Each structure stands twice: as C-alpha cells, then as structure tokens.
Amino acid sequence: MTGWPEGLERLLTTDPRDVGCDTARAVLHVYVELLAAGIDAAEHYPGVASHLAACDACAEAADGLLAAVQDEGLHGGPQPG
Amino acid sequence: MKSEGSESLPQVRVVSPEVARENRAWVDDLSSNGDRREFASRRLYEVLLRAARAEVGRRAARLRLVGPEVDDIAHQAAADALLAICGKVETFRGDCKFTTWAYKFVIFDVAAKVNRHFWQRSGVAFDDDDWDRLPARLGIEPEAHAESRELMQAVHRAVDENLTAKQRIVFVALVLNGMPTDVLADQLGATQNAIYKMMFDARRKLRTALVDAGYLAEQQIA
Ligand SMILES: [Zn+2]
Numbered sequence: 001m002t003g004w005p006e007g008l009e010r011l012l013t014t015d016p017r018d019v020g021c022d023t024a025r026a027v028l029h030v031y032v033e034l035l036a037a038g039i040d041a042a043e044h045y046p047g048v049a050s051h052l053a054a055c056d057a058c059a060e061a062a063d064g065l066l067a068a069v070q071d072e073g074l075h076g077g078p079q080p081g
Numbered sequence: 082m083k084s085e086g087s088e089s090l091p092q093v094r095v096v097s098p099e100v101a102r103e104n105r106a107w108v109d110d111l112s113s114n115g116d117r118r119e120f121a122s123r124r125l126y127e128v129l130l131r132a133a134r135a136e137v138g139r140r141a142a143r144l145r146l147v148g149p150e151v152d153d154i155a156h157q158a159a160a161d162a163l164l165a166i167c168g169k170v171e172t173f174r175g176d177c178k179f180t181t182w183a184y185k186f187v188i189f190d191v192a193a194k195v196n197r198h199f200w201q202r203s204g205v206a207f208d209d210d211d212w213d214r215l216p217a218r219l220g221i222e223p224e225a226h227a228e229s230r231e232l233m234q235a236v237h238r239a240v241d242e243n244l245t246a247k248q249r250i251v252f253v254a255l256v257l258n259g260m261p262t263d264v265l266a267d268q269l270g271a272t273q274n275a276i277y278k279m280m281f282d283a284r285r286k287l288r289t290a291l292v293d294a295g296y297l298a299e300q301q302i303a
Contacts, residue, residue, distance in 0.1 A: 005232060005297065007219035011256065012288035013300060014281055018082045022274040029177045029185050030094050055277060057262045061188050064139060068132040068184040 015054065019047035024058050032065045036073065082281045094176040107179040111170045122163060128180060129166075129187045130159040136191040144199045154194045162187035196261035207254040207268055212237050214257050232296055239290040248283040251276060 024031075024047075031048055034041035042049030052059045096104070110121035133155040141151045165186050173182055215233050216226050240252055250269075254260040255276075262280075266273045291297040 005229075007221060008232070008236065008291075009297065011219065012284045012291070012297070014082070014285045014288070016082065018281065020082055020274050020281075021277045022272070025185075025189075029181045033094075033177045033181055054281075055262075057192065057273065060140075061185075061192055064136045064188040064191070065181070065184055067135060067139065068188065069178075069181055071132070071135060072180060 013054075015050040017047045017050040018054060019051050021051070021055060021058055024048045024051040024055070025061075028058070028062060028065060032062060032069055035062075035066055036069045082278060096175065096177065100178050101175065104173070104175050104179040108170055108173060111167055122167065125166065125183065126159055126163050129162050129183060130155060132184050133159045133162070133187050133191055136188055137195060140191065140195045144195065146195065146199060146202070150198065154191065154198065158187055158190040158194055162190045165190075193263050196264050197267075200261060200264045203259075205258050205260070207258055207260045207265060208250065209258055210253060211257060218256055218259065235291060235294060235296050236287065239287045239294070243286045243290045244283050248279050248286075251279045252283050252287075255280060 027045060027048060031041045031045055034044060052062055107121065107125070110117055111125070112118075113121075134152070137151055137155045137158070141147065162183070166183050173179065212233070215236065216229055217223075221229050240249055244252060251265065254265045254268075255262065260268075262273050262276050266276045269276070288297060288300065292299055
C-alpha cells in the first residue's frame with residue numbers, strides 16, 4: 001500500500017462512542033474550558049472527543065472557542081458591573 | 082452513534098467563587114432594565130465583536146475569503162449573537178465563565194455566516210454528481226489517481242448500492258462537493274445533528290460494504 005486509502009479510511013471509520021453534534025455542542029463550553037486549563041477533556045468526555053475527531057464543523061467551532069478563551073486569558077477579560 | 086443524551090455528561094461544573102460572582106453580575110445586568118442593561122449589552126457586544134473578528138479572520142484565511150463583507154460578517158455575527166444571548170440568558174447554567182458561554186453563540190454564528198458566504202461564492206451545486214472529484218476530496222495525490230481508480234469505483238458502487246436516497250444526497254453534497262454541513266442542513270430543512278447522523282450511518286454502511294468486497298481491512302477500534 002502506498003498510503004492513499006488513508007483519506008478514505010479516515011472518512012469511513014466510525015466510533016460508536018461518538019455523541020453527535022447536539023450533545024457535543026451542549027457541553028462544548030465546558031469541554032473547551034477544560035482544554036484551556038490543561039485538563040484532559042477527552043478523558044472526561046470521551047464521546048465528545050470522539051465526535052470532535054470526526055466532525056469538522058464541531059471541531060472547527062471547538063478550535064475557535066478555545067482561541068477566544070485563550071485570547072481572553074491573555075488580554076484579561078471584560079469586567080462586568 | 083450514541084443517541085442524544087445517552088452519554089452521562091456531568092451537567093454542572095463548579096467554577097471558582099470569583100468566576101461565579103462575575104457570572105452573576107453578567108446575568109443580573111443583562112436581565113435588568115434601563116441603563117444597567119444597556120451598558121452591559123454594549124460591553125458584551127464589544128467582547129463578542131472582538132471574538133467574532135478573530136474567528137472570521139481565522140476562517141476567512143483558510144477559505145481565502147477577502148473583502149469588506151468579511152468585516153461585515155463579524156459585526157452581524159456579534160449583533161445576532163448578542164440578541165440570542167439576551168434572549169437565553171436565563172438558560173445559562175453557570176458551569177463555565179459567562180463569556181465562554183457567550184463566545185459559543187458568536188463562534189457558531191460566524192461559522193454559519195462564513196460557510197454560507199463561502200458556499201454562495203463557490204458556485205458549486207450541492208447535488209453535482211461529479212465522481213472524478215472523489216480522489217482529490219479524499220486527499221489522494223494526482224500521481225496516485227490511476228492506482229486508486231479501482232477503489233474509487235468500488236466506493237461509487239457502494240454508494241449506489243448501499244445508501245438510501247437521502248444518505249446518497251448527503252454523501253454527494255458533503256464528500257464530493259465539499260458543502261459545509263450547516264449549509265446542507267439549511268438546504269434540506271434538517272438539523273446539523275440529523276445530517277451528521279445520516280452521514281454517520283452512511284460511513285458505517287460504506288465501510289462494511291468495502292470490507293466485504295475486500296477493499297478495506299476490518300476496523301480495529303480501541
Ligand atoms: Zn458535529
């Protein structure tokens with residue numbers, strides 16, 4: 001094998017733990033705060049981790065959310081009141 | 082795939098007292114009236130706009146989108162997210178920083194707007210049935226196309242013989258045409274979750290068919 005079925009393997013491989021978009025999105029804010037704190041979020045939420053590995057839309061959103069949280073960490077968040 | 086909610090997700094996480102205080106201030110301010118609410122909304126808008134701009138920038142660079150409409154998207158997304166957040170502020174459970182929860186709205190709003198914009202620009206029809214695109218879409222280098230032809234034909238056959246009409250539409254739109262899931266969901270009047278589930282079942286069926294036909298090895302899952 002020259003390695004070319006890898007893309008196909010990646011596309012067709014499914015994980016029964018995958019929770020789907022709705023469940024992943026419902027906890028994405030908590031998941032991302034764990035990541036930002038250096039905590040193993042995948043260990044706490046294996047079904048969400050599995051989903052993010054397979055769903056580009058949710059993975060991209062998780063990246064964006066993490067970037068926003070980290071940016072706030074760097075610049076100091078807004079103070080309410 | 083697990084049915085929705087079947088994974089026992091811890092629902093409430095404990096945040097620090099300082100974060101809890103900040104969160105309560107945001108919720109109280111946004112739930113109040115008059116100047117207090119107005120002032121909090123304006124502050125939140127600035128926070129959302131900053132995140133929206135960063136997110137639009139991140140996505141636009143990848144999709145090679147440029148022009149004034151890119152910054153318009155950031156402003157619209159921040160405004161739409163603010164409206165959604167103010168309407169749902171009582172559903173905030175306090176299991177993270179308020180701003181993290183708020184960012185979630187703006188990130189998904191930016192995604193929807195950028196994806197729609199990207200798709201309109203691409204000029205591709207979601208049901209365009211061009212199977213010559215498959216190797217490139219699977220990341221197969223041009224020099225390996227000849228070698229991969231038999232496998233690609235097997236995939237095409239497996240799609241035709243094993244998928245339902247709906248699953249086939251989803252496969253063609255997402256895989257052959259690179260349509261973003263949220264745009265396809267809008268097009269079909271379905272939720273993203275439903276589209277994902279359809280594609281998940283299609284992926285499983287195709288893999289089984291290709292294993293049975295001897296093209297792929299059995300899946301080894303941890
Ligand atoms: Zn998803």
